[in-house]
Amino acid sequence: MADNLIKKKGESTWYVKLAIPADVRKAFGGKAAFIQSLKTGLRSEAMNRRLPLLASWKAQIQAAREKRTSRGDGWKEEIATSARAFDDVFRQLKTGVALGEVREVAPPDPADIQELHRLIFDDTENGRRRRAEANRVYAMPGLDGEMALHNLAHQMLIETFGEVVTSVQELSPAEAGEMQGILIDPKAHKQRSPITKPRLATFREYRKGRNIAPKTIDQQESKLEKLSAFLKVGERNLDFDAVSAWLDSLKLASKTLAQYLLAGSVFWRWAMKHDARWREDFKDRANPFENHDLPQVRGKAKTDAQRTDFNLEDISKLHTAASTEGHAILADLILLGTYTGARIEELCQLKAEHVIEPDGIKSFDIVDSKTAAGIRVVPIHPALSALVNRLVEQSKGGYLVPSDSKNKYGIRSDALSKAFGRLKKAQGFGPQQVFHSIRKTVVTQLDRASVRWTLIAELVGHETGTTTMDVYSQGATAAQKLEAISKLPLLPIVPKAVQETSE
Secondary structure: OOOOEEEEEOOOOEEEEEOHHHHHHHHHHOEEEEEEOOOOOOOOHHHHHHHHHHHHHHHHHHHHHHHHHHOOOOOHHHHHHHHHHHHHHHHHHHHHHOOOOOOOOOOOOOOHHHHHHHHOOOOOOOHHHHHHHHHHHHHOHHHHHHHHHHHHHHHHHHHHHHHHHHHHHOOHHHHHHHHHHHHHHHHHOOOOOOOOOOHHHHHHHHHHHHOHHHHHHHHHHHHHHHHHHHHHHOOOOHHHHHHHHHHHOOOOOOHHHHHHHHHHHHHHHHHHOOOHHHHHHHOOOOOOOOHHHHEEEEOHHHHHOOOOOOHHHHHHHHHHHHHOOOOHHHHHHHHHOOOOOOHHHHHOEEEEEEEEEEHHHHHHEEEOOOOOOOOEEOOOOOHHHHHHHHHHHHOOOEEEOOOOOOOOOOOOHHHHHHHHHHHHHHHHOOOOOHHHHHHHHHHHHHHHHOOOOHHHHHHHHOOOOOOHHHHHOOOOHHHHHHHOOOOOOOOOOOOOOHHHHHH
């Protein structure tokens, strides 16, 4: 029957027949095959007539399979929850019987009792078997009979419940067997985290397609994997209480915990919009990553936790230490930061081609930054003139600042940032002062030099927060920016290159 054509005994008409796979027969009323007359005795004509029928049947089989696949495993947790509820009720009843207690419970609705009775003792082989077993137990006298009755009721209830679910959910024989195992022993079902590897992989591809930074994708995925592991170990549902317990277990600062919540919220919003199974499983549920009260840091503790700037003497001390201890590249980087206010990675991404001269004013063209406002042109401070000329001449691979960093995200400042951390620690500076603190120093110095705040924001790559300046203004001229940046004071101990420039 390779061509799916058959003839019935004694008939000349051709029929088309297609076997229904066992895993989806439930969806077709238990039928083992589709079969239909083609109303022709000519084989050549039957070959053509069979094609649309076969295509339709195969599409129905595929749709039935997709329906089962899209159901996911959420039904298992629902079954386990129901089984645990049954266990609790009957455990209380049996305990009461054993102790001779009379438990006061609200009388059930007669209509519910009648419906339950109809389901349990229906006119099927199982229904008739259950009726016979119930009659036998009813005849047992005394406490043993009452206990046996409760046991039988429990058994019949979960058995009937399983039959109903199998029919309604169109479970395959294998799924029905798994369900019965869960009903008998709810602990047999281990709650699995809905944050699965396939979901995370799909989430990753979605975000890559929207040009999210690879580092951000990796960091947030790592946080979600930690949450998933927490849910699995504790066999918890993904809800507000579980997320709250997870946050407590991390024992991290509020600022870091906020990043964990952000990762969860981003994933939740994506899943609710793009994952049909997730949307069905979590419909009508609130985002469990919202409205958490994180520990608040106040007063002195808050002040101590904030990053602080360096004063000019501090920066001079750091530059001198870098120069005398053989960290020439780090010494150059400190000067570049001191007279531009640029971020360390912005400086490390500068190439010789980024030294430009708009309106005849030598400037840095910062084309790679963490924000849109960070894309800017910054005039070169007179104190940097000789240094920049040397860096352009000595540039390797086109970059002004040499770096051996092999960061997988292409971040060139990684090793230099760590080197600065070791340097400043050796000079007695604490964790609140980092390379970024130099940027704060620059802003302070420009403010004290009476540079208007909108121009300061433009020089360091910040948005002003106003539509007028951020959207409509084309910004200051190169001359205006040079005048402003030139107001940054020289360091107390002036490097030789700076001395030569200022003489």
